[in-house]
Amino acid sequence: MFQKIGRKYQETALIKLIAVGLVLGILLAVTMPQAVPAVSILGDLFVKALKGVAPILVFVLVMNAMAQKNADASASMKPIVKLYIFATFFASLVAVAYSFAFPTTLHLAVPPDAKVVPPSGITEVLHNLILSVVDNPIHALASANYIGILAWAVVCGIALHAAGDQTKAVLNDLAKMVTKVVQWVIRFAPFGIFGLVANAIGTAGLSALIGYAQLLAVLLGTFFTVALIMNPIIVYSQIHRNPYPLVWTTLKESGLYAFFTRSSAANIPVNLGLCERLHLDKDTYSISIPLGATINMSGAAITIAVLSLAAATTLGITVDLPTALLLCIVATVGACGASGVAGGSLLLIPVACASFGIGNDIAMQVVGVGFIIGVLQDSCETALNSSTDVLFTATAEFAAKAKEGTLKAEDLVPDQK
Incomplete structure (x- = not known):
C-alpha cells in the first residue's frame, strides 16, 4: 500500500502537489487552528533542508559554470553572450522599478534575538561586500556567507578552466549530484508548503495571503513587461525590423513548452528544433542554446530581485538607488548560476539578501514564500528564460544579416513542423 502511494506521489506533477499542499494548509488553518503548531514542523524541516543544501548548491553550480565556459568559442558567440548578460541585467x-513602485510586505517570523542591521548606504554595502568576498571559503560555506561563496566559486571556476577534460567531467558530475539532491529536497516541497501556509495563516490570518498575491502580481507584471516590451526593444535595436513576429514565435513554440516543463535544461531539445x-547556424546554436540554459536567466534575476526587495521592505530596510543597482549586479551574477531544476533560482535569494544584512534564517523564509507562489511564478520564469535563448540567438544572427542588407521578413518566421 505504501509503495503504491509513494509511486503515485513520484508520478504526480510537483506543481499539482504544491497546489494541494497550499489548499490543505489554508483549510487546516481556518478549520482546525489548534492543529497548526503540530504541522508547522513540516515547514520548519523544509526550510532547514533548504538552508542545508543551498550553500553547496551555489558554490558547485557557479564553479562548474565558470570552469566549463568555452574560451575558444567562435566570434559569432560573443554578441549572443552579450545579449544574454545585457538582457538579464x-x-x-x-x-527593481516594479518593486519600488509596488512595495510588498510579507509575513515573516523574525526571531526576537535576530539582528537585522540595515546598511546605511552604498558605502557600507560595498564595505561589507568586500569583507564578505575575502572570507575563508570553508567559513563562508559553514556560515552561509553567500557573497563569499559566490566569489570563491567564480575564482575556483576560473582556476579550473585550464584543467583537463577528466577533471571538468568530474566537476560536471558533482554539479549533477548536487542538482539531484536539490531535486529530492524540492520533491518534499508540498509538505513544507502545507506547514508554512498553515503556520502563516494560523498566525496572521487570511491577510497573509494578500502579501503573497501582491508579490505574485509584481512578479508576473515584471515577467510580462520584460517579455513583451523590453525584449522586443532589444531585438529591434539589433535588427531594425518589427520584432514581434520573432518574439511571438519564441514565446509560443519555446515558452509554452517551458511553462509546463519548468526546466530550461529540459527545454533544450525544443529550442534546438x-x-x-529558423535556419540558424547549427555550429552557433548548438553551443548558444545549452549555454543559454545556464547563463541566460532574465526570469531568475527578476525573482531574486523582487523577493529580496520584498524581504527588505518587510524588515523596514530602506534601499537607495546605488544599493539597488548593486542588487541588479548581484542578481545578474547569481542568476547565471541558477540551478536547472524547478525552483532553483529561489535558492539564490539569500545571496541578494546578504547585501542588505538580512540573515540566512529570514532569507530562507522568503525562499519558502517563493515556493508557495511557485505554481505560477516558476512556470512564467522558466518560460521567459527558455524562450529568450532562441530569441537572442536568432537576433544576433539576424543582426549580422541586417548589416549586410540580406535579412528578409520571412527569415523571422520558422518553417512549419
Whole structure:
C-alpha cells in the first residue's frame, strides 16, 4: 500500500502537489487552528533542508559554470553572450522599478534575538561586500556567507578552466549530484508548503495571503513587461525590423513548452528544433542554446530581485538607488548560476539578501514564500528564460544579416513542423 502511494506521489506533477499542499494548509488553518503548531514542523524541516543544501548548491553550480565556459568559442558567440548578460541585467532593473513602485510586505517570523542591521548606504554595502568576498571559503560555506561563496566559486571556476577534460567531467558530475539532491529536497516541497501556509495563516490570518498575491502580481507584471516590451526593444535595436513576429514565435513554440516543463535544461531539445526551423547556424546554436540554459536567466534575476526587495521592505530596510543597482549586479551574477531544476533560482535569494544584512534564517523564509507562489511564478520564469535563448540567438544572427542588407521578413518566421 505504501509503495503504491509513494509511486503515485513520484508520478504526480510537483506543481499539482504544491497546489494541494497550499489548499490543505489554508483549510487546516481556518478549520482546525489548534492543529497548526503540530504541522508547522513540516515547514520548519523544509526550510532547514533548504538552508542545508543551498550553500553547496551555489558554490558547485557557479564553479562548474565558470570552469566549463568555452574560451575558444567562435566570434559569432560573443554578441549572443552579450545579449544574454545585457538582457538579464536590464530585466533585474525592471524588477527593481516594479518593486519600488509596488512595495510588498510579507509575513515573516523574525526571531526576537535576530539582528537585522540595515546598511546605511552604498558605502557600507560595498564595505561589507568586500569583507564578505575575502572570507575563508570553508567559513563562508559553514556560515552561509553567500557573497563569499559566490566569489570563491567564480575564482575556483576560473582556476579550473585550464584543467583537463577528466577533471571538468568530474566537476560536471558533482554539479549533477548536487542538482539531484536539490531535486529530492524540492520533491518534499508540498509538505513544507502545507506547514508554512498553515503556520502563516494560523498566525496572521487570511491577510497573509494578500502579501503573497501582491508579490505574485509584481512578479508576473515584471515577467510580462520584460517579455513583451523590453525584449522586443532589444531585438529591434539589433535588427531594425518589427520584432514581434520573432518574439511571438519564441514565446509560443519555446515558452509554452517551458511553462509546463519548468526546466530550461529540459527545454533544450525544443529550442534546438526551433533554431533549425529558423535556419540558424547549427555550429552557433548548438553551443548558444545549452549555454543559454545556464547563463541566460532574465526570469531568475527578476525573482531574486523582487523577493529580496520584498524581504527588505518587510524588515523596514530602506534601499537607495546605488544599493539597488548593486542588487541588479548581484542578481545578474547569481542568476547565471541558477540551478536547472524547478525552483532553483529561489535558492539564490539569500545571496541578494546578504547585501542588505538580512540573515540566512529570514532569507530562507522568503525562499519558502517563493515556493508557495511557485505554481505560477516558476512556470512564467522558466518560460521567459527558455524562450529568450532562441530569441537572442536568432537576433544576433539576424543582426549580422541586417548589416549586410540580406535579412528578409520571412527569415523571422520558422518553417512549419
